[in-house]
Amino acid sequence: MKNEQIANLFEAIADLLEIKGEVVYKTLSYRRAAESIRALGRDLEDVRQDEGLRTIPGVGKALAAKIEELLDTGQLEFYNNLVEDVPEGLLQVLTLRGVGPKSAARYWKELGVTSLEELEKAAREGRVQTLSGMGARTESALLVSLEEYRRMQSGRLLLSAAEAAANEMLQVVRGIPGVEQAEIAGSLRRRRETIGDLDVVVAAIEPEGVLDAFVNSSLVLKVLAAGGSKASVILSNGVRAQLWAYPPESFGSVLQYATGSQAHNVRLRERAQRQALSLSERGFKTRDGALIPCSEEKQVYERLGLPWIPPELREDRGELDGDVPPLLEDGDLHADLHTHTSWSDGANSIEEMARAAKEAGLQVLAITDHSQSLVVAGGLMPDEWQRQHEEIERIQDKLGDSPRLLHGAEVEILADGRLDFPDDLLEEMDIVVASLHSGFRQEPAMVTSRLLNAIQNPYVDIIGHPTGRLLGRREGVALDMEKVLAAAEERRVALEINAHPERLDLNDAYARRAVEVGCLLAINSDSHHVSGFANLPFGISVARRGWVPRNAVVNAWSKKQLFAWLDRNR
C-alpha cells in the first residue's frame, strides 16, 4: 500500500471518529500523521526498514502498528470495524460547506441519512428543519451547499490560475478607498501546488467599510459570510475567496495568521503559550489581557524568538526546529535546460525562443525537441536533428553569445527501457533530457527499471518530469523513487523539477528527499512557447517548498560549473 492511500485512509478515520464523537485530539493525531506521511518523500516501507516508523513526526506506537498492518496486509481491521459503526457515505456529507461532524452525526442518527443523496432527499422533504436547533435557513443553506458541491467537483486550481485570479482580486481591493495595504495570504502565498480558495489580507482604519465595498463590488458573485473583520465569497469567476480586513497595527498579525498553514500556526501558538502569551490574528495577548498587535509579520516571529520563516516552509515540517537552508530566489536560474521549438511540437522558432530566453534573463538555453518515436509531438529523426544542429549554429552566430545555446533532445525512454536515439547520436549532443511519455500503466517496477536504464546511459544528463503526473488529470507513476534517487546521485544525473504548473514534477516532498540523498536537481520550464519561461518561478516555488539549497540546482550554477558538469562523460 502506498503512502498516499495510507494518508487518505488516516484522514477518513479522523473524519469518522469525529462523527462518532471521539475526543478531538485523537482525530487530530490521525490528521497530523497523514500530513507527515504526505511530506515524507519516500516509501513508508523503506522508512520502516531503515530508521523505523516511530521516527515519523506524529506517529507513535498505535499508528505505527496500523501502518505496519496496512503495509503487510493492505487492510486495517480497525477501519473495517469503524465503518461497521459509522457509514462511509457520511464522509461525503462532511465535505459540504457548513456541515461538520456534529451535524453529520445528527443527520445520520436522527434522520437515518447515510449518503449525500439521502441528505438531499431529507432536506427537500423538509425533515432537516424538524431537528431541534435547526431551522428553515439551515435547511436551505444545506441545499445550496449540495448545489455547490456538484458544481465545484473539479476542485482545486492550478497555482498559475490561482495566482491570476488573486492578482485580479488584489487590484480591485487595492482600489477600495481606505485600504492602506493589501497582500495575498493563504496557501497561494505558501505556493502550494494547487489552491482551494484565495485569501487576501488588507489593512484599513475602518475594516467594515472596506468589506462592505468589497462584497458589493462587481467582482463578487455571492457572499457566503460577512462580518466586521472578514468576508467569505464566491467571485464572479467561480473561485472562492476570503478577504480579511484589520486595522493597520494588526496587519502583520493577520497576514501571518491567514498565511498558515494551520499546523504551522498551531506550533506558533503552542510556543506563545510557553512564553505566557496567547497568539491570534489580532496579535499577542498577555495573561492580564493586554493586546500586543504586530504591524509587520516579522514581529510575530521575533517575539517568539524565531527568525522570519519564508511562507513556502510553513507546513510544520521542521521549519521551527532549527536552521533553514538559504533558499533559491527568483532570478537565481541562469539557464533553462529543457525547451521545445517548432521543429517538434513547440510554437516558436529557435531564434524566437532564444530571444525570449534572453529577455527572461537567461544566459543559457537548451533546445531539446522530442525524439523520433514521439510521433504525436513531431519527434525528430536523427537526420532532422543534424539539420537542426546546423540551424542552431547559424543562430548562435547571429545572436553572439547571449544566450548561449545548447543543442540536445528530450529523448523518449521507450517501453522496453531503451532510449529513442542511438548512443553515437546522444554523444554528439550538448545535453540529453530523458523522459517518459508512454507506458504509464506498466507495473511500477517496470517503469522504475526503465528510468534506471536511462540514468545508466553515460550521455543522459537530466530525467525530465520523473513521475509523469498531470495535476488534476493523471496520477504520477508509483516509482521506487529511492532507487531512482540513489542511481541518479551515483551517476550525477539531475532530476527535473518541471516548472509547468500542470506538472510541478518532482513535487516538493520528493525534491526535499532528493537533496537529502545528495541528488542534483534541474528546474526547467519545458517551454513550448516564448511565454513558457514565465513558468520558471513555479518551479522555484517547488524547490523552496522542498528546502532545496541553491547549490543543488544545476541551472543556478555558473556557466563554467554547469558546462563542466555537462562534460563529465563527454
Added chain:
DNA sequence: GCCGTTTTCGGCCCGACTGTTTTCAGTCG
C-alpha cells in the same frame, strides 16, 4: 493518539461568523 529543557500523565490553539438561541454550539480557517 502523541509527546516531554515544566510533564511518561495530563495536557494538547484561537477568534470570527452563523443560526438558533435567550447565552451558545457548530463550523471554519
